[in-house]
Amino acid sequence: MRTPNRWAMLSLGMAAQGSGCVFMYGLPFLLPALQAERGLSLAQAGILVGAPSAGMLFTLIAWGWVADRYGERLAMTTGLALATVFLTLAALSGTPAVLAVMLALAGAAGASANAASGRVVLGWFPKERRGVAMGWRQTAQPLGVAVAGAVIPPSVHLWGVRGALLVMAAITLVTTVSVGLLVVDPPRGDKAAGERTASPYRAPALWRIHGASMLLVVPQFVTAGFALTYLVSARHWEVASAAQLVAAAQFGGAAGRLLCGRWSDRVGSRVRPMRRLALVNGTVMALLATAAQVGAAAATPLLIAALIISMSGNGLAFTAVSELAGSSWAGRAMGVQNTAQNLVSAATPGAVGALITGTGFATAFGLAGALALAAALATPGQAESAPEIPAPRATAGR
Known part of the structure; x- marks a missing residue:
């Protein structure tokens, strides 16, 4: 065949x-x-x-x-x-x-x-x-x-x-x-030596990736959900122009996911780029919070940068989860990953909207940056998150 x-x-x-x-x-x-x-x-x-x-x-x-x-x-x-x-x-x-x-x-x-x-x-x-x-x-x-x-x-x-x-x-x-x-199901074959068959949740690494991903949902939804509102209400943009800018940033985020995937392939690690991107995300969000607080014009490009960066690392976490879980658990682990992220994404807009109403955009941006930095700390190291799933035994067509 x-x-x-x-x-x-x-x-x-x-x-x-x-x-x-x-x-x-x-x-x-x-x-x-x-x-x-x-x-x-x-x-x-x-x-x-x-x-x-x-x-x-x-x-x-x-x-x-x-x-x-x-x-x-x-x-x-x-x-x-x-x-x-x-x-x-x-x-x-x-x-x-x-x-x-x-x-x-x-x-x-x-x-x-x-x-x-x-x-x-x-x-x-x-x-x-x-x-x-x-x-x-x-x-x-x-x-x-x-x-x-x-x-x-x-x-x-x-x-x-x-x-x-x-x-x-x-x-x-x-x-x-x-x-x-x-669709043809990938070959599974016999279990390779050392490949995980027991639950991967007995070790902390997978829990830490889930936790870091949940924290990173907040800056993504703070920027994606409130970028248009901020540009119109705080920067006095026309609605149509602001919508076009935010829409263009979505394509930047999609391109960022591809570039981050290529980055992780080249360095042979998913968690190392994930941690570094979280640090950059937190830093840019902190700069955005400062610019928003003082009303600086730099807030607009910083907002778009934060929006693109916050979307770019999503594939890294899913790849890390699937590889760490192993072929016997990958589907369930990605289900847990999706569930955890969707729970946070459902709660974030309302909570952040209330925070912005009470304290302003700068506070919300600052909180999102702090959570991105916390995600960098929560991300496991390369040694404890080494993939346990081997490369496919069959060579797929190019």
Whole structure:
């Protein structure tokens, strides 16, 4: 049997995760239509928008177990097929309560791609190329949001909320068929000598990576969530210009993930670049807090720099987690990683919004910088976080 092309497998994994991101993170584009068509308040529409993310939190680890036990293709195909069904039922629902339940179930099902697509990267790419590959995989979210931004508004204009939800269902259906027909599970073979089979959570290194990643979520969401507000309210930018600048920074963050992946491949370590990037992140955030406090013009470029830096290291943590967990535990460990980060990301906007209201932007930026520095301290050293998963035994196509 001819070995599949590893980049094709990566592309399919990205497509699987990206299609989930279209409806999980693209629903905010439906907010005005939900209010106008369904007569919902902004708070009620907001609950609907957050329903897929809430559902995802309950199933990430379970889908990781399915991928570990039964394979990546089965996990992704099953999850995306169920998401297609639930999105279709959401489009046909007549009440907000039913719509919320269906969207939550779609998010719970679509979470399968998060852990399983990471295992595809882990299995088909050798260690020396895994950083770049995982960096590409981590760009699936911004690309999925970009697709949602291009597709959902015209769909709403033409067919309303129901039509837009059916378009999302069609996207997941096409991805389901592609994954089911084309994805090949990486070879697992016999356990190599020294490869981890027992729980990796008996040692502190994996817990420390999870903890550091949770701390790093805060500066990422402080900058991504409040950059537009800061530029408009504090720097007096026009909304359109500020939005364009923040959107351009998203592409910078995606490029940063690729560069950080390449950096980790070259130095043969995930945690060393992760720690150094956290130190840079904390330093830039501290400079931003100082500039915001005194109203300096340098605050704007520092804000964009902080936004890009805070997004750039995300793939490093996922690669470190998957390698440290080993092939028997990688899916579950990435499920834990996703769950922990999503819990913090859900709590951060409200808490930081209250902090900014009470004390101003400078305090929030300073707190985010302090947490980034704490993340650098929490990141384990190279010796205790040495990967326990060998390079794939089969040579994938180029």
